[in-house]
Amino acid sequence: MKKIDVDINKKNIDLKLILNGEDWTNILKKINKDLISNLELKGFRKGKVPVEIAKKHIKKDQIWNEAVDEIVNNSYDEIINEFKKHNVISGPKLEVEKISDDEVEIHFKGILYPKIKLGNFDNLKIEYKEEKVTNKDIENEISKMGEFLIDKKEIKDKNYKIQNDDIVVIDFVGKVDEKEFEGGTASGFELKIGSNSFIDNFENQLIGAKIGDSIEIKVRFPKTYPVKNLSDKNAVFGVKINKVFHEEKISNEKLVDKLQKMGIKSIEEFHQKIEKILSEKNIQQANDNFLSNFLSEIKKLEKTEIEVPFELIEQELNKEFEDFKKRLIEQGMNLTDYFKMLDTNENNFKEKNLKPNIKIKIENSLIYSKLLDDFKIDVSQNELYQEYNKISKDQSVKIEDVKKQIPEETIRSSLIYQKLINKLISKLK
Incomplete structure (x- = not known):
């Protein structure tokens, strides 16, 4: 018999799947049969190992693990759909609570999206400052082009x-x-x-x-x-x-020759393209600064309430630490020597160097998502097409090639981000 129970509290969801009786024993028998038929032993052809000999080479844990995998695969859509009903921000995380030849109990745990409240930010004074591109900026950028x-x-x-x-x-x-x-x-x-x-x-x-x-x-x-x-x-x-x-x-003549091979007709057009690239960078920087300042200020409002689940911080902390270890190894260093050089240890490093930024990052992400929901910001298929078309014309490449280079989700995220910035600027005027 298969049974699914859902336990929900303020912060977490725990979906419990229990399988026993014939439903469980039949899966165990099937897995055992599959393992025997695929067993390779010296002196026997594959699948021809006598059952009694094969059983000695197949461990119970192996049967149980593969049986759990099969249950999870068969129940995956059902589990994911259940999680979607409850606005889960992280999960599912699988834990086998009990397992025997008679029964298995599997838990799928997740962290619920925390409830947050934003104070009234209509009267916040956040400056939006975009730097203008100068001729000197263009010259400096060109000088970086080296070879x-x-x-x-x-x-x-x-x-x-x-x-x-x-x-x-x-x-x-x-x-x-x-x-x-x-x-x-x-x-x-x-x-x-x-x-x-x-x-x-x-x-x-x-x-x-x-x-x-x-x-x-x-x-x-x-x-x-x-x-x-x-x-x-x-x-x-x-x-x-x-x-x-x-x-x-390089001489101007040779430069023009190089540019024309790239589809740029003149040095003037080359400068215009550099100016456009720098302008877009300045807009992005202005957007980032504006949003960063806004997020910082909205958290100071008396009625803003954000409770970041401890489990979510720990999860992100461990993930960030693993990424840090990989980067350290890529640089030819190991964790022991690094900590020795800084006169610290793993726990202190996590607490002082990683945790503060992680908490801020999670808070900012939660506010960002809340704003998107409150403003009902989304992107239509037509808007996606228009953006792909714009990039296609700017880069003088086919729209199909642009789609191969830039995933739709990247374009969608960029448009949503710009829509939110525009909305906030308009609201705070």
């Missing part, structure tokens, strides 16, 4: 001495304690002198060298170097200089 505006000319003079800002193509082999180390060897490596891409004064020691020279460079890895076996160690690099290039600003 697009630069011509690289190879220097053929064998007596030319390397200078700052030159680009060199080198082969190198690095050694620590006279042994080569991982990542310390490369061929045909391109390096700009003065870019500080390499440790210590590596690049400075190349200044004055000539094409074809083989030189020895001595450096010391910093104490904070993320690779533990190299930190605070002396290293010697054998370096061969293969080529040297000098950078020059």
Whole structure:
């Protein structure tokens, strides 16, 4: 027999699924049969292992786990629909409370969307300030485009001495304690002198060298170097200089040629496009600042009430901590060394470095959702199409290609965000 009970309190929902009798035993028999038929043992063909021998290789926990998976899969839609009825903000989280050959009891737990109240914010004074794009802004943005505006000319003079800002193509082999180390060897490596891409004064020691020279460079890895076996160690690099290039600003003629290959007809049109990009960035920054200030102020209102469930904070805290650990590993560090360097531990780090921001982030998210509901903000299919069409024209690509690059949900979220900003600006005038 299958039975589903729903227990709801102010903050949580607990959906209890109980299966017993023939309904449960039949699933166990089916799983057991499937496992036997798929068992592979040396000396037997797949599915031909005698039952009595097969039973010795199939554990009860394995049967139970697969049986639970089957129940969950078969009941998934029913569970999700039940959760949707009760405005759940997080879940379902599965917990097997009881399990035996006679019965299974599975709980699906979730956190209910907390009730929040917003004070009357009609009289809040929130400034909306959008920075205007200047010619200097455009010039600065273009200067960041690096190689697009630069011509690289190879220097053929064998007596030319390397200078700052030159680009060199080198082969190198690095050694620590006279042994080569991982990542310390490369061929045909391109390096700009003065870019500080390499440790210590590596690049400075190349200044004055000539094409074809083989030189020895001595450096010391910093104490904070993320690779533990190299930190605070002396290293010697054998370096061969293969080529040297000098950078020059591209001519207008060559720039126009490059632009036309991108579908931009002139330098003027190029500047206009840069101005539009910067203007959109400024609008986004103004929107973000406005909303951030609004959220901060509305929380100060006497009648604003937000109670963030403890379970939701803990859930987000653990998720944020796991993401942090992954980023740390990607940088070549481990948690133990990191905490030692900061003279802290996991609990203190979570409480001081992660938890305060997580609580604010959840509160802001709850207010944001409440505002969308109160203002009844949504986006129609026609509005989505119009936005895709606009992007298509701006980027000179087919609308079908834009849809492949940008998911509909991303466009929808962006339009909803802008609608909310417009609504708040209008309301607070």
